[in-house]
Amino acid sequence: MSVPIKLSERHSDFFEQVYEVVKLIPRGRVTSYGTIAEYLGAKRGARMVGWAMNNCLKGDAVIPAHRVVNRQGLLTGKAHFPSMTAMQERLEAEGLTIIDDQIQNFQEHFWNPSEALIL
């Protein structure tokens, strides 16, 4: 759906959208908070996406949050995982190479929600 929504209108939907997009991330791919936020129409809401992730940990929804990193491909959210190495281990298990909490060839493994529409 390419319908830009307003956070003030229905923030609940925004969170749900974030979860949907994150779930749609293919294995071995990664994306950034800003990308998801921008895709949802709130490019300034990158922090909200991250906050949504933190909230998702609290919820029952199973979200591959380890596939969501910052613009630099840095594992900024690793600290919020059950284990500090959980995020890196998970990404490495998917074929990614991470050095110093930074994804190597991040741009190659970068995934854009627009690709989901192609499929």
Add this chain to the structure above:
DNA sequence: CTTCTGACTGAAA
């Protein structure tokens, strides 16, 4: 109610 923080980003110095 006011104030601060935050899994971010982009621009400016």
Add this chain to the structure above:
DNA sequence: GTTTCAGCCAGAA
């Protein structure tokens, strides 16, 4: 090239 500042929205104190 790095470092610093400001903006953004939502939730918690």
